[in-house]
Amino acid sequence: MKKLLRKLFLGSVYVALSAQVFSAVDEVNLEIRRNDSSTEIKKVKLQKVEDNTYRLDFPVHEQKYWWRIIHIDVKHTEANAQKGDDGYWILSDGRLGYFTREKAPSLVERRQIMPIYGFKKGDSAFVGIVKGLKYEFSMNVDVKDGKYSMYPRFLIGDIHTKPYENLIIDFTFFKGANANYSSMARKYRKYQLDRGEVMPLKERVKGNPRLKYMVGSMFIKLAPAWYMRDSDMKSNRGPHWDPVDDPPVNKIKSFDELKEDFKQIKALGVNQLDICLTNWNLRSNGRNPTCSMAEPELGGNAKLKELNALAKDLGFQVAPHILHTEFYTISDEFDANDIAVDHKGKYKGYSGMGGKGFNPCFKQVYKKYILPHYDRMDKLGFTLMHIDVTSAIVPYDCHHIEHFSTRQETAEYMNKVGMLSDAFFGAWSSEGPCDHVANTLDFVLYVSAYPKYLGKHHELMDTMVPFWQLAYHGIILSNPFFFKTNSYNCYWTKSKEEIAEARLKLVEFGGRPMFYGGVLSKNVDYKILKEAYDEYEKRKHLQYEFMDFHGELAKNVYVTRFSDGSEIVTNYTDKPFSYKDKTIAPMDYQLLNSKK
Numbered sequence: 001m002k003k004l005l006r007k008l009f010l011g012s013v014y015v016a017l018s019a020q021v022f023s024a025v026d027e028v029n030l031e032i033r034r035n036d037s038s039t040e041i042k043k044v045k046l047q048k049v050e051d052n053t054y055r056l057d058f059p060v061h062e063q064k065y066w067w068r069i070i071h072i073d074v075k076h077t078e079a080n081a082q083k084g085d086d087g088y089w090i091l092s093d094g095r096l097g098y099f100t101r102e103k104a105p106s107l108v109e110r111r112q113i114m115p116i117y118g119f120k121k122g123d124s125a126f127v128g129i130v131k132g133l134k135y136e137f138s139m140n141v142d143v144k145d146g147k148y149s150m151y152p153r154f155l156i157g158d159i160h161t162k163p164y165e166n167l168i169i170d171f172t173f174f175k176g177a178n179a180n181y182s183s184m185a186r187k188y189r190k191y192q193l194d195r196g197e198v199m200p201l202k203e204r205v206k207g208n209p210r211l212k213y214m215v216g217s218m219f220i221k222l223a224p225a226w227y228m229r230d231s232d233m234k235s236n237r238g239p240h241w242d243p244v245d246d247p248p249v250n251k252i253k254s255f256d257e258l259k260e261d262f263k264q265i266k267a268l269g270v271n272q273l274d275i276c277l278t279n280w281n282l283r284s285n286g287r288n289p290t291c292s293m294a295e296p297e298l299g300g301n302a303k304l305k306e307l308n309a310l311a312k313d314l315g316f317q318v319a320p321h322i323l324h325t326e327f328y329t330i331s332d333e334f335d336a337n338d339i340a341v342d343h344k345g346k347y348k349g350y351s352g353m354g355g356k357g358f359n360p361c362f363k364q365v366y367k368k369y370i371l372p373h374y375d376r377m378d379k380l381g382f383t384l385m386h387i388d389v390t391s392a393i394v395p396y397d398c399h400h401i402e403h404f405s406t407r408q409e410t411a412e413y414m415n416k417v418g419m420l421s422d423a424f425f426g427a428w429s430s431e432g433p434c435d436h437v438a439n440t441l442d443f444v445l446y447v448s449a450y451p452k453y454l455g456k457h458h459e460l461m462d463t464m465v466p467f468w469q470l471a472y473h474g475i476i477l478s479n480p481f482f483f484k485t486n487s488y489n490c491y492w493t494k495s496k497e498e499i500a501e502a503r504l505k506l507v508e509f510g511g512r513p514m515f516y517g518g519v520l521s522k523n524v525d526y527k528i529l530k531e532a533y534d535e536y537e538k539r540k541h542l543q544y545e546f547m548d549f550h551g552e553l554a555k556n557v558y559v560t561r562f563s564d565g566s567e568i569v570t571n572y573t574d575k576p577f578s579y580k581d582k583t584i585a586p587m588d589y590q591l592l593n594s595k596k
Contacts, residue, residue, distance in 0.1 A: 024077075025126075025173055026054045031073040034065070035157070049170065057132070058167040060156060070157040073140075074169060075149070078126055079119045083146030087121040090181050091139055093433075093448055093455040094467040099148055104459045107141040108153075111394050111454065113433045113447070113468060118184040119150055125174045127184035128152065129191060132168030135394055135407035135436070141460055160343035160399065164406050182549045185470030189546065198438050198475050202544050210383060210426030211442055213317060215477065215543050217272035218533055219429070219443065219514040220265075221321070224258060224298050225279040226250035228286045228353040239356035240329045246283060248297060255280075255299035255307045261526075262307070266314045268530040274443075275311060276386045276429070278321040280304065286354035287331045289338075289369050291322040292376035301380060308381030319384035319429065320377050324365045324417065325393070326350070326357025338364035340398035340405075348396065361398040362413035363405050370417055374424045385421040385428040390414055391441055392432030392454060411436035429477075433468050438476060445514065446482035454482075466509040466550050466560070473510045473547035474563065480509035500587045501572065507539070507589050508558055508570040510547050541596045542566060553579065567592045 030042040046054035056074065060066055081087060081099045090096045092114040097107075099121075115134035118127045130137060130152065136159060137152045154167055170191075174183045192198045205212040228246070230236055237245045253261070265273060279285065282293050294304040311318045327334055331354065340348045340361040349358040377385075395410035405413070418440030421428035429443035432454065447468050451457040455464075469478060481502075506513065513532045546563040553559050556572040559579075568591050571577045571584040584590045 025171070027077075028056055029075045029077075030058065031075060032063070033070045033072070034068045035070055036068065046171065052174070053170055053172040056167065056169045056171070060133075060154075060163040060167050066156070066163070070155075072154045072156060072167065073151050074154070074167075075151045076126070076128075076171065078121070078124070078171075078173075079150040081119075081121050081148040083143075083148070085121050085148075087119070087125070088181075088462075089141055089148070089150045090118040090120075090184070090465070090467060091141075092116050092467060093450075094464045095450070095455060095458065095461045096181070096463050096465050096467075097141065097461045100462070101143050101460065102146045104143050106143075107458045107460045108138055109140075110138040111434070112137070112139065114188060114435050114471060116184070116188050116471075117150065117152065118181055118467075120179055120181070123176050123179055125179035125181075125184065126171050127174075127187050129170045129172070129188055130168070131170060132166045133163065135411065136163075143460065159406070160397075161406075164408060180551070181465060181467055182470055182551070185467055186546075186548065189471045189475075192435075192438065192471070192475075198472075200474055200544070200546075201477075202474075204442075208426055210317060213272060214274055214384070214427050214442060216540050217274045217317070218270070218529070218536060219274045219276065219445075219479070219512060220529070221276045221278055221445075221514070221516045222253075222258065222261070223278040224251065224253050224255065225284050225295060226252060227279065228284045229351065231351075237355065239351070241355040243330065246286075249283065249295055251297060255294070255303035258307055259310050262311055262314055262316065265526050265529060266316075268526060270526075270530055270533045271315060272533075273316045274319065274384060274429075275316055276319045276321050276384075280320060281322070284353050285321075285323060285326075286328060286352070288323065288354065288357070289327050289333045289360070289365075289373075290331050291320075291324075291369075292373040292380070294380065305381050308383075312381070312383065317383045318381070319386040319425070320380075320382050321386050321388060322373075322377075323388035323390070324362070324369070325359055325389040326352045326354075327360050328352065328354030328357060330354050333369075335368075337400075337402070338368065339400075340396060341400050343399045345399070348398075359396060361400055361403045361405055362395075362410045362417070363398070363403045366413045366416050366420075370420050374420060378424055383425060385425040386430070386445075387417070387421065387428060388431045390417070391430035391434050391437050391444065393434060395436055415439050433472075433476075433478065435472070438472070441476055443512065444476060444478040447478050447480050447509075449482040452482075466547065469510050470547050470550060474543070474545050477512045477543060478510075479514040480505060480511045504570045504572060504587065504589055507568055508550075508560055510542065510560065510562075510568075512536075512540075512543065538596075539568070539591055539594075541594075542568075542591075553577075557584070564595055566594045 026046040032040040049055045085099045088096050088098050115130035137154045142149045172187050294301045308318050338360045339358045349356050395407045397407050398405040414437050418437050427442040431445045433444045433447045448455040513536050549561040557577050558570050560568045569579050569584050570589040574586045577584045
């Protein structure tokens with residue numbers, strides 16, 4: 001009996017000591033999974049690098065049999081919670097979930113738009129900033145029997161070569177009133193600014209009139225032709241097309257017809273507008289890498305030059321919609337040697353508008369294709385640049401023996417393309433917010449495509465918050481949602497009442513108005529464009545300010561605070577809301593303390 005009591009006592013002491021050790025903020029557990037189905041657990045002490053910040057610096061390549069590692073889970077005990085705990089987890093794309101579930105399918109997100117994640121429990125919170133192997137992990141949120149766990153999983157086996165740098169994460173902790181997602185995002189913003197990775201818009205517009213114009217303008221995406229994918233055309237031409245297989249272009253409006261649209265918009269009193277032409281080039285991007293020749297059936301190069309000249313006379317800027325992530329065998333410029341291959345030598349790609357769209361290695365894109373095509377598009381009269389896909393994806397790798405590229409190197413070459421885009425056109429936009437190109441990117445077409453894809457709804461999430469915007473507003477222009485803000489691609493065909501929620505969400509998240517796809521109808525009413533323009537005029541100065549705080553004042557009433565002291569209160573309810581002696585009408589917003 002004494003022996004049993006002694007065992008129970010020592011066991012309880014061990015459990016207590018273990019709990020004490022495991023609750024330390026300066027330790028993590030690494031769960032290393034190998035291809036022989038074994039799992040090694042390493043308890044690693046973190047290095048204190050500044051007040052409230054501790055660093056994991058783990059040399060994966062120095063581990064015994066590192067080539068057998070499939071993945072490494074980095075688990076911090078501060079990223080655990082129980083159902084009913086006060087707090088939340090948050091992903092870099094703004095998806096946030098409270099601790100309310102007993103069980104649910106795991107959330108696994110491979111696409112990180114920023115290499116950060118956050119966790120809050122009670123009056124404590126932390127942000128993890130991944131600084132080494134930042135393109136090599138997924139974020140996981142698990143809940144079982146009411147127990148929550150959040151952790152990054154580093155997919156070491158998917159690198160398919162020796163890890164090119166150490167696994168590094170900085171954990172910064174917050175207490176009390178600072179324990180929130182706004183503090184987490186501000187910490188990441190400070191990191192990006194301090195190391196010179198990004199600069200404030202206030203600085204970047206100096207000596208750059210096109211970027212300055214962009215800040216004060218709205219964005220409209222016009223498509224003179226429809227897409228040429230088999231799925232859109234209800235055809236089946238196979239992966240490798242011949243020119244004879246191509247039907248006529250499904251024209252929406254010729255370049256001559258678009259001139260009347262430009263004039264109509266200007267006549268409404270819209271004086272600043274960035275126009276992006278989609279599907280203006282050969283077979284709607286279906287001849288990539290050839291991306292600098294206007295579609296003859298729309299009027300060809302000569303009529304496009306006239307259109308761009310008119311835009312300039314009207315005071316508008318025009319960007320060509322191009323993309324570098326799909327090359328087609330039908331193109332005269334196709335070179336199989338430029339295509340990215342996986343670790344088994346298989347070409348990467350997907351179905352697109354010219355057959356199978358092969359993913360090129362970005363080393364080859366930068367070295368061979370940018371300068372000649374940018375020179376041609378400059379001569380066509382374009383004054384901005386828009387590159388699709390690049391900022392919407394995690395950079396892919398290439399295992400071609402002649403131009404091997406890690407994801408890190410691909411990111412660097414994507415940024416080099418961005419530098420040339422700025423050099424030729426002054427500013428450039430891209431599809432998504434993935435910040436491997438934050439160093440050069442000027443406008444994000446949409447930060448999230450919630451709830452459909454690229455940040456889609458998950459059973460564990462409860463809401464979306466402007467996490468990315470808290471880090472990048474005042475640095476990169478953005479539009480918050482593809483679906484909400486654009487009202488499913490028909491923004492100006494709907495009444496103000498129909499887009500009421502989208503209008504508020506745009507303002508709450510500090511967005512720049514963006515209109516998309518309206519020319520799918522031959523006759524477009526642009527009057528709502530003018531309404532949005534007049535509304536944006538009153539708050540566009542805030543694009544130069546950092547977003548410092550976002551939070552809920554009451555159920556469905558939010559406040560967004562900016563670095564100049566301005567506040568925007570958005571009221572999604574059906575009743576007036578009082579705030580600081582102001583009354584915010586139902587389904588409306590107010591800008592307060594503005595210095596303009």
